[in-house]
Ligand code: CTP
């Protein structure tokens with residue numbers, strides 16, 4: 001509403017944002033994870049809360065200060081993230097899944113520290129695909145996913161957009177300088193359900209966050 005001014009641009013909007021990696025334990029001292037820093041998801045949560053949105057941020061283990069005014073739910077594994085996101089889903093208008101969820105977890109979590117011996121192989125089982133589940137249960141929510149790719153960016157990203165029933169996907173080309181997990185900047189391409197796309201120039205993750213929010217909330221008003 002224009003009368004509320006820019007600080008309250010997203011007043012009344014309920015959002016769920018996920019961020020960071022997940023950690024999948026193997027034994028009391030070891031786990032599988034990935035290089036996600038959580039910066040992109042935290043930047044989105046911060047930008048939305050600054051503009052008045054009601055934000056639930058579900059984050060894996062990261063080293064970041066929680067954004068003011070955001071409800072932060074800390075999780076460790078993909079299964080914990082799945083449960084937290086599903087609980088928050090019914091009242092959400094918009095879900096942005098920036099987390100790098102582990103696709104697999106060790107089939108057995110050993111109670112004691114594993115001992116070395118000869119060759120070893122660790123059986124893994126699939127984790128739930130949180131975003132695909134959200135896509136199946138979608139009612140009026142706008143669903144935004146991320147795709148970090150090292151090859152075939154457009155094909156891989158639009159494939160995920162279709163398969164997971166998303167409205168928009170933010171595609172990251174990890175081979176480009178200034179993009180990806182650790183940096184404070186990002187270069188992304190946005191692909192939309194209607195087949196259109198938008199390329200954003202290199203910018204800070206805070207600026208990328210504002211652009212993603214702008215585009216995602218436009219989709220909400222078009223519904
Ligand atoms: N995602 C998810 N749950 C998973 C795996 C991924 O919610 N178990 C979400 C991510 O948060 C991201 C999107 O799905 O928004 C795409 O993740 P990505 O790893 O790029 O795609 P996958 O479908 O896992 O395919 P692959 O890793 O094989 O490329």
Ligand code: CA
Pocket residue numbers: 101102103
């Ligand atoms: Ca994956």
